[in-house]
Amino acid sequence: xxxxxxxxxxxxxxxxxxxxxxxxxxxxxxxxxxxxxxxxxxxxxxxxxxxxxxxxxxxxxxxxxxxxxxxxxxxxxxxxxxxxxxxxxxxxxxxxxxxxxxxxxxxxxxxxxxxxxxxxxxxxxxxxxxxxxxxxxxxxxxxxxxxxxxxxxxxxxxxxxxxxxxxxxxxxxxxxxxxxxxxxxxxxxxxxxxxxxxxxxxxxxxxxxxxxxxxxxxxxxxxxxxxxxxxxxxxxxxxxxxxxxxxxxxx
Amino acid sequence: xxxxxxxxxxxxxxxxxxxxxxxxxxxxxxxxxxxxxxxxxxxxxxxxxxxxxxxxxxxxxxxxxxxxxxxxxxxxxxxxxxxxxxxxxxxxxxxxxxxxxxxxxxxxxxxxxxxxxxxxxxxxxxxxxxxxxxxxxxxxxxxxxxxxxxxxxxxxxxxxxxxxxxxxxxxxxxxxxxxxxxxxxxxxxxxxxxxxxxxxxxxxxxxxxxxxxxxxxxxxxxxxxxxxxxxxxxxxxxxxxxxxxxxxxxxxxxxxxx
Numbered sequence: 001x002x003x004x005x006x007x008x009x010x011x012x013x014x015x016x017x018x019x020x021x022x023x024x025x026x027x028x029x030x031x032x033x034x035x036x037x038x039x040x041x042x043x044x045x046x047x048x049x050x051x052x053x054x055x056x057x058x059x060x061x062x063x064x065x066x067x068x069x070x071x072x073x074x075x076x077x078x079x080x081x082x083x084x085x086x087x088x089x090x091x092x093x094x095x096x097x098x099x100x101x102x103x104x105x106x107x108x109x110x111x112x113x114x115x116x117x118x119x120x121x122x123x124x125x126x127x128x129x130x131x132x133x134x135x136x137x138x139x140x141x142x143x144x145x146x147x148x149x150x151x152x153x154x155x156x157x158x159x160x161x162x163x164x165x166x167x168x169x170x171x172x173x174x175x176x177x178x179x180x181x182x183x184x185x186x187x188x189x190x191x192x193x194x195x196x197x198x199x200x201x202x203x204x205x206x207x208x209x210x211x212x213x214x215x216x217x218x219x220x221x222x223x224x225x226x227x228x229x230x231x232x233x234x235x236x237x238x239x240x241x242x243x244x245x246x247x248x249x250x251x
Numbered sequence: 252x253x254x255x256x257x258x259x260x261x262x263x264x265x266x267x268x269x270x271x272x273x274x275x276x277x278x279x280x281x282x283x284x285x286x287x288x289x290x291x292x293x294x295x296x297x298x299x300x301x302x303x304x305x306x307x308x309x310x311x312x313x314x315x316x317x318x319x320x321x322x323x324x325x326x327x328x329x330x331x332x333x334x335x336x337x338x339x340x341x342x343x344x345x346x347x348x349x350x351x352x353x354x355x356x357x358x359x360x361x362x363x364x365x366x367x368x369x370x371x372x373x374x375x376x377x378x379x380x381x382x383x384x385x386x387x388x389x390x391x392x393x394x395x396x397x398x399x400x401x402x403x404x405x406x407x408x409x410x411x412x413x414x415x416x417x418x419x420x421x422x423x424x425x426x427x428x429x430x431x432x433x434x435x436x437x438x439x440x441x442x443x444x445x446x447x448x449x450x451x452x453x454x455x456x457x458x459x460x461x462x463x464x465x466x467x468x469x470x471x472x473x474x475x476x477x478x479x480x481x482x483x484x485x486x487x488x489x490x491x492x493x494x495x496x497x498x499x500x501x502x503x504x505x506x507x508x509x
Contacts, residue, residue, distance in 0.1 A: 060507075081339055081340060084339065086335070086339035094331075096265050096269065106340065150336070163339075
């Protein structure tokens, strides 16, 4: 199977006043490999290094050492981002634009010809169920609608790899279900999806493989059942045991 | 260029969908129309005062639009997190800076076009005189001066943390240059070293925006400035725009996105 995303001994350090040496290690020797066509869940508690990993993969943050590549191209090259779609956590898109205008803007950046962009915009607005609101300014959208507009922008270039940072964060159960259905549909179309989430039930449902990181280090990597099995429990309990969480109160 | 134009298109849409321009334009129009409707002291040359006040309002309004629109561009992208999906696409940071500059500059140009067409129509309806080339020179040089201001504000938005502090500093600097810039060399002569050297250095480093202020040309119907000097003024503006944009691109390259 082709490797789509790869990190090797990835290390990221930030300057910090909180630590004695003035340096905070956000990622420490992270090795990951995501293959074509799989839905890969990236799990970890807050501050574990999930967003930092995504920031390196998207070229926002340079690694201190190690390497990261997308489709075999170093992530520092802008061309590595030609075939990816990215949905950040909680984004407030240009409120003076409509969903249709937003998608047209991003289509222009990818250099998609006008006719193809029109077809793609129609398809995507249908997929994310925003057809009825396509001409309305984004400022009039609910949170769920904004998140679906975000998902549509991530898909405008028909990407081979989708990077989703907590795509269901802040959504109600219906909104979460809709986003999950879209991920499932993309999986059926053979797309590769790399996403971080705190919704472990969702991860259990849609992911082929998962990685658990904690304090910048990889703690577990494998299929969902492989992660769950040694702990004889569900993914949530297994996750808590992997990161070494000790409950203070017994239920 | 495709990416730069795409970014610029969104900036232009933002300007005409926000209220800032309309408010300033309507206020200018109302003040000028009220003034045009009265004939104080029955002076035949009253239209000169009308032009003078109208042009002053146009300069103030255009500077307000240029600085406030530009100063919020990149900070708003960061605050709303739209910078992340934008830079996750095959768009470089320099292209984003250039797109923002082009969008703000074109938006300022469209704003100026509205103001100068209104001013020309109002003054022409009073004195039945249509000096189109005077207006062309005044408006285009004004536009290039705004180009320098837009590039300066864009650089400021990457250096200063808050858009409000950037706007205030830009207003103070631009007003200082317009009011005092041309006198700095004379001030320097009255000072002792090292202040003389410092003041002279400031005089030679600052962009002299007063070169682009052609209000007297329009007000007093002076002859056109020689096209050679007009061209030199444009080259002068382009040089400063280039320096400020290069600074903005460098500052943005070093800035953390998240």
